[in-house]
Amino acid sequence: MMSLPNALTREEIIRWLHEKNEEKLHQLWQWADEIRTSVVGDEVHLRGLIEISNHCSRRCSYCGINAGNTSLVRYRMEKQEIMDCVDMAQKFGYGTVVIQGGEDYGIKKEWMDDIIRDIKSRTDLAVTLSLGERPIDDLEMWRAAGANRYLLRFETSDRTLYEKIHPSMKSTIFDRVEMLRTLRNIGYEIGGGIMVGIPGQTYVSVYNDLCTFQEMDLDMIGVGPYLPHPHTPLGTEGEEIRKQTPDQIANTELMTCKVVALTRILCPEANIPSTTALGTIDRQLGRVHGLQRGANVLMPNITPLHYRKLYEIYPEKAGNDSTPAETDQLLKELIAGLGRRRGKGPGGRLHTPHRSEEDSRGLPGIHKRMRGRTLIT
Numbered sequence: 557m558m559s560l561p562n563a564l565t566r567e568e569i570i571r572w573l574h575e576k577n578e579e580k581l582h583q584l585w586q587w588a589d590e591i592r593t594s595v596v597g598d599e600v601h602l603r604g605l606i607e608i609s610n611h612c613s614r615r616c617s618y619c620g621i622n623a624g625n626t627s628l629v630r631y632r633m634e635k636q637e638i639m640d641c642v643d644m645a646q647k648f649g650y651g652t653v654v655i656q657g658g659e660d661y662g663i664k665k666e667w668m669d670d671i672i673r674d675i676k677s678r679t680d681l682a683v684t685l686s687l688g689e690r691p692i693d694d695l696e697m698w699r700a701a702g703a704n705r706y707l708l709r710f711e712t713s714d715r716t717l718y719e720k721i722h723p724s725m726k727s728t729i730f731d732r733v734e735m736l737r738t739l740r741n742i743g744y745e746i747g748g749g750i751m752v753g754i755p756g757q758t759y760v761s762v763y764n765d766l767c768t769f770q771e772m773d774l775d776m777i778g779v780g781p782y783l784p785h786p787h788t789p790l791g792t793e794g795e796e797i798r799k800q801t802p803d804q805i806a807n808t809e810l811m812t813c814k815v816v817a818l819t820r821i822l823c824p825e826a827n828i829p830s831t832t833a834l835g836t837i838d839r840q841l842g843r844v845h846g847l848q849r850g851a852n853v854l855m856p857n858i859t860p861l862h863y864r865k866l867y868e869i870y871p872e873k874a875g876n877d878s879t880p881a882e883t884d885q886l887l888k889e890l891i892a893g894l895g896r897r898r899g900k901g902p903g904g905r906l907h908t909p910h911r912s913e914e915d916s917r918g919l920p921g922i923h924k925r926m927r928g929r930t931l932i933t
């Protein structure tokens with residue numbers, strides 16, 4: 557057992573992000589894996605992902621389904637199609653369905669309310685929503701209908717960079733962070749996260765992202781590499797920006813794994829997926845490495861294949877050609893191969909006994925010492 561420091565300084569975190577030595581990195585992976593084992597255990601929770609709509613009113617410059625991409629055929633699933641996916645999730649024994657879509661105001665709040673109620677009355681699945689920035693009325697209605705969790709990545713905590721990659725938006729970073737706080741107050745478990753290696757993103761910026769994860773005490777944290785999409789502004793201009801950015805952080809598998817590992821160390825109780833984007837940048841090892849270096853969640857895609865191809869937030873998403881049954885089999889083998897087991901039940905946020913109300917809500921948490929936690933000092 558290695559000795560685990562219970563504080564990390566800014567310098568140490570930035571040093572880890574720069575680390576190239578394999579032996580040293582092995583220590584980081586081991587540390588993250590030990591914390592994962594001792595705090596959230598060996599269960600790998602499976603969330604069935606349903607991509608219900610690729611309509612989007614936003615123009616995020618990195619995202620393939622942004623409103624400006626006119627080369628894309630748009631779809632919105634019918635209620636019955638969604639319910640068929642829900643049945644499939646239950647059949648496979650998943651504990652959660654994740655209902656994800658672009659920020660699509662064709663999704664009416666009453667329509668979604670009805671779907672959530674149906675899922676909750678028919679199954680014991682947890683329902684996670686990931687539908688972008690919606691008015692508080694919608695969020696309250698969906699929570700009252702029984703939705704349990706909400707995912708909204710803030711992408712980067714660097715305000716200038718955020719504004720650059722979200723042009724012509726009224727929102728700023730603080731809106732997404734603010735919305736996450738609102739969601740928590742309404743009673744959702746909240747999930748945030750970032751992309752690693754956005755052109756213009758620096759080491760210090762990722763350090764600040766990690767601070768934000770800890771400060772907000774997020775229940776779920778999704779971290780994936782930025783993958784250029786040719787039909788997006790950033791996909792065409794990104795390379796130039798990358799070259800011109802001193803201290804640009806790489807969008808590699810390795811860098812993403814470092815951020816996943818540090819996330820686990822700093823946020824031991826969080827549910828952390830080994831993301832599809834990580835599995836895309838390295839098809840053989842990405843998702844396995846994620847699970848070995850801090851992650852405890854997988855999100856098998858159960859969207860019908862003909863829609864999935866159109867939900868192209870980045871190109872060549874891993875698993876896009878596999879049927880849900882094939883994916884299920886593959887993940888089963890992957891989990892067993894790691895000596896882990898599939899999670900049972902909804903697999904919500906764990907609350908270890910040392911977590912007091914003050915710890916979890918009182919900001920800025922990063923300056924407080926919490927027993928058993930690694931804090932950024």
Ligand code: 5AD
Pocket residue numbers: 618619620708709711750751780781782783784785833869870
């Ligand atoms: N590369 C990697 N991740 C992306 N996302 C969107 N576009 C890309 C891209 N080009 C991620 C964002 C978003 C999530 C649903 O997908 O982080 O929040």
